[in-house]
Amino acid sequence: MAETSVVDQLDSLVSLERGEIDRRIFSDQEIFNLEMKHIFGRAWLFLCHESQIPKRGDFFEAPMGTDNVLVVRQKDGGIKAFLNTCSHRGNAVCRAEEGNVRNFMCTYHGWTFGLDGELVGVPGSSLFYKDKLDRSKYPLRKVAQLESYRGFVFATFDETAPPLPEYLGATGRLGLDLLAERGDMEVIPGIQKFTVKTNWKFTVDNVFDYYHPQITHMSAFALGLIPAPPDNYMEGGAKSETGANLEVPFLPTDLHNVVMVGEYGHAISGPDQDALEVSTGVEPFAWRHNDETQARLGRHGSRVAGHPHIFPTTWVTAGGQLSLRVPREPGVTEIWWFSFRDKNASPEENAALLSSHIHFFGPAGLLEQEDGENWAQSTLQTKGLRSREVPQLLKMGLGTSEVVKDDGLAIIDAPINEHAQLWTYHSWREWLRNPTWEELRERTVPHDRF
Ligand code: FES
Ligand SMILES: [Fe+2]
Numbered sequence: 001m002a003e004t005s006v007v008d009q010l011d012s013l014v015s016l017e018r019g020e021i022d023r024r025i026f027s028d029q030e031i032f033n034l035e036m037k038h039i040f041g042r043a044w045l046f047l048c049h050e051s052q053i054p055k056r057g058d059f060f061e062a063p064m065g066t067d068n069v070l071v072v073r074q075k076d077g078g079i080k081a082f083l084n085t086c087s088h089r090g091n092a093v094c095r096a097e098e099g100n101v102r103n104f105m106c107t108y109h110g111w112t113f114g115l116d117g118e119l120v121g122v123p124g125s126s127l128f129y130k131d132k133l134d135r136s137k138y139p140l141r142k143v144a145q146l147e148s149y150r151g152f153v154f155a156t157f158d159e160t161a162p163p164l165p166e167y168l169g170a171t172g173r174l175g176l177d178l179l180a181e182r183g184d185m186e187v188i189p190g191i192q193k194f195t196v197k198t199n200w201k202f203t204v205d206n207v208f209d210y211y212h213p214q215i216t217h218m219s220a221f222a223l224g225l226i227p228a229p230p231d232n233y234m235e236g237g238a239k240s241e242t243g244a245n246l247e248v249p250f251l252p253t254d255l256h257n258v259v260m261v262g263e264y265g266h267a268i269s270g271p272d273q274d275a276l277e278v279s280t281g282v283e284p285f286a287w288r289h290n291d292e293t294q295a296r297l298g299r300h301g302s303r304v305a306g307h308p309h310i311f312p313t314t315w316v317t318a319g320g321q322l323s324l325r326v327p328r329e330p331g332v333t334e335i336w337w338f339s340f341r342d343k344n345a346s347p348e349e350n351a352a353l354l355s356s357h358i359h360f361f362g363p364a365g366l367l368e369q370e371d372g373e374n375w376a377q378s379t380l381q382t383k384g385l386r387s388r389e390v391p392q393l394l395k396m397g398l399g400t401s402e403v404v405k406d407d408g409l410a411i412i413d414a415p416i417n418e419h420a421q422l423w424t425y426h427s428w429r430e431w432l433r434n435p436t437w438e439e440l441r442e443r444t445v446p447h448d449r450f
Contacts, residue, residue, distance in 0.1 A: 019395035040065030051186035082140035170408030171262025175308025183342025198375035200327035208420035214250035265427025269420035270306015410446035
């Protein structure tokens, strides 16, 4: 689709009222191009955690849309980020994903850049350029704004973007607080990365999907990777290939979920902490059971046991990890996993934590390999001439939920539903219209009813 026709058709591509999405948004190249320009070219994007670059000269390469930036700890302790592309003829000035350097030397002709991105060395400057090249004009290109929230480093290419805490709003800040509050947190070295042949939006909407685990992850239940009460079976609906009713164990969290939707498209969705503990008898979130943590999270935040997501692509898991879903092409997404640990926890505790992280998500994670199969197949079907005409449905709980606004949050208490997914797509649509920041905020103020 051409740009004008995409914008003209936005209302029909996503309908909050009908709970329907047009499948073309998962495979259309023009829509992908617009996403890069209007969403990833403007939004605050997560780059890394400060614990990854503690010392002067430490750097980490992070994605910002289809660009790659180097996030670098400066001599004065500050942090800067600039495009990893040489100002001479475009070569990447750094081939490593992370490390420590005194400067960055481009391997093509040797132009050399300081930790602050300034051009500090040009081979043959007097011989070839007759000392006429003004080095001050050719630094590495910096991001427009960079800020940290509780150690989480974000940047934006848009100099008119609101300050980071305002962009995150109460919902996004709570999402990061739910990770920061676990202790004195640091990233375990080594970011796990792998590629799935899927559109990035499938990987995002799945974050909120509490309808799929009992089927997609049946093997994880059977193995005990996901704990479920022994007698809790969901019967009816799904049938095996022999026609028998499929009995699947599941977490009985359908009774009480908590959803929060926020400005710019941030959302949190999943089980209510108390309901989860009562219904499963397991106590997976011991870190939060102290008065100070509860007070800092607030009475609503301390109930969240589900998944926060910061628009467009940053997911904080209930298990203490952070994942980036990095769009590379309409049908290709890189999944990045940052695992966190508490510096004060024992080696045994941290080893157990890391093992659970590795076995849940990432290239060796059972859950995400199962999810990835579904996402890849769903993406493939959006390319079929006739298949792509079939709408994508998000109708669960549609029109049945009241929104309560309190402490800056918009909260829905309801059984399992698809409100957070719909909110993500609604916000996505408003971002694609490329409004001013003020208009965008107004158009993504949560509605009173879902
Ligand atoms: S492209 Fe980097 S020095 Fe020429
Ligand atoms: Fe899953």
